[in-house]
Amino acid sequence: MEAQLEQIREQQKETWNKFSAGWQKWDDFTMEWLRPMGEEIMQALHLTSSDVVLDVAAGTGEPGLSIAAVTKDGKVVITDLAEKMLDVARENAARKGITNYETVVCDVCELPFDNATFDAISCRFGFMFFPDMLLAAQEMVRVLKPDGRIAAAVWSVPAENTWVTTIMGAINRHLQLPAPPAGAPGMFRCGAPGALANLFQQAGLRNVTEKAVTGQLQCNTAENYWNFMNEVAAPVVFAMSKADQDTREAIRQEVFSTIAQRYPRTQVALDYGTIVVSGEK
Template structure:
C-alpha cells in the first residue's frame, strides 16, 4: 500500500476510535436500524454450525456476533481498524454470553490470516471506506476456502438516503464545502448499481449478484435525529466543526425544517437505501 493510502487508513482509524463512544451510546438504536442489512448478509452466507467466519470492518460487532450464534460449533473472527469499536463488541459479546469469537484489530488490505482459512466472509458498510477496495476484495478472496461465500452491504445512491442527505445537503448549502476527490472513500462511493459486484468479479469471485434493501431510519423526533447524527456520523461532525455557533444553529433549524418537509407527520422517519452483494470463491 502506498503512502497516501496508508495516511487515509490512519486517518480512518483515528476517526473511528474517536467516534467509538458515540457508537457505544447509540448501539441499541443503531443496530436495530441496520439489522435488515445484517440479516440479508447472513441469509446470503448460508452459515453452518461448524463454520469459521470472518467479519470485516465489524465496528461494534455486527453482524459477526449474530453469526456466532449460528456457527455455534465454529467461530467468528471480528475485525476492525479501531480498537475502540472492538471494545464495544467485546462488551456486547460478554453481555450476550457469546464465547465462540475473537476480535482482531487489523487492516482489511493486509489481513493477518493464511490462505483459505474461512468458510465465509461478511462486511457490512466497510467497502466504501477502504483505501484500496480491489486489494481489500482480493484479500477477502484469498482467505476464503474454495467454495466459500462473501456477502457485503454498502449504501446506495444519495437520492435513496434521505437520512444522511437531509443533514449533509443542508450543511453544504450553508458552508459550500469542497467536493471530495473522485473515488475518495466516502458514504456513496459504492452506491452505483453494479459497482461493487463488478469489483468482486475483478477480485476473482464468481456467481456474483446483488439485491437492494431499503427502509427507514426511525428517529421519532427531530430532537432525537440531531444528536444521533452528531454523535455517530463522522461526516456531519467534520463539516459542522467548520461552522461558528450562530451558523450551527441556523443549520439545525434548516435541518429540522427539511426533515419536517420529508416527514409531515413529524416522525423523523427518513429513507435509506442499500445494496447487498454476494459472491463465491
C-alpha cells in the first residue's frame, strides 16, 4: 500500500480507537438506528445456517453478531481496524450469549485470509472510509467463495441525510475548514447512485443490485442529538475541536434553533438515506 494510504489507515485506526468509549455509551441507541440497513444486508446475502461469514469494519459487532445468530451451524469472523471497538463487540457477544464468532484486527486492503474462505461478506458503513475502495472490494472478492455474495451499506447524498447535515452545516458556517481532497475518505464518498455498484462490478462481482433504505434518526430532543453527535460522529468532534468556546456556543445555538423550527411540537427525528449494494462472485 502507498505511504499516503497507510497514513490514512493509521489515522483512522487511532480515531476509531479513541471513539470506542462514545460508541459503547451510545451502542444500543446506534444499533437500533442502523438495524434496518443490517437487516437489508442480511437479506441480500441469502444466508444459510451453516455459512461462514466475514463482517468487515464491524466496529462494535454489527451486523456480524446478528448474522451469527442466524448462522448457528456456521461462524462469523468480525473484523475492524480498531482493537478497542472489537473489545465492545466481544462484550456485546457475551451479553447476547453468542459464541460462534471470532474477532480479527486487520485492514480490509490486506485481509489475512486464504482465497475462497467465506460464503458471504457483509460491510455496513465501512466502504466510504477505506483508503483504497477498489482494492478493498478486490480483497473481499478474493476471500469469497465462488457464487458467494457480498452486501454493503453506504450513506446516500447529503440532501437525504439531515441527521448529519444539520450540525455539519452549522459548523461549516462558523468555521473556515479546508475542503477535503477530491475522493478522500468521507461520509458521502459513495453517495452518488451507482458509485458502489460500479466499484463492485470493477472488482469482478456479477448480478450487482442496489436498494435505497431510508428512515429517521429518532433523537427525541435536541439535547440528545447534540450530545450524540459530539460523542460519536468523528467529523463533528474533529471540527468542534478547532472552535473556541464562543464559536462552539454559536454553533450549538444555531443547531438548537434549526431543530426548534423544524420540530416545534414533535419529537426530533432527522432523516437518513442509505444505499445497500450487493453482488455475487
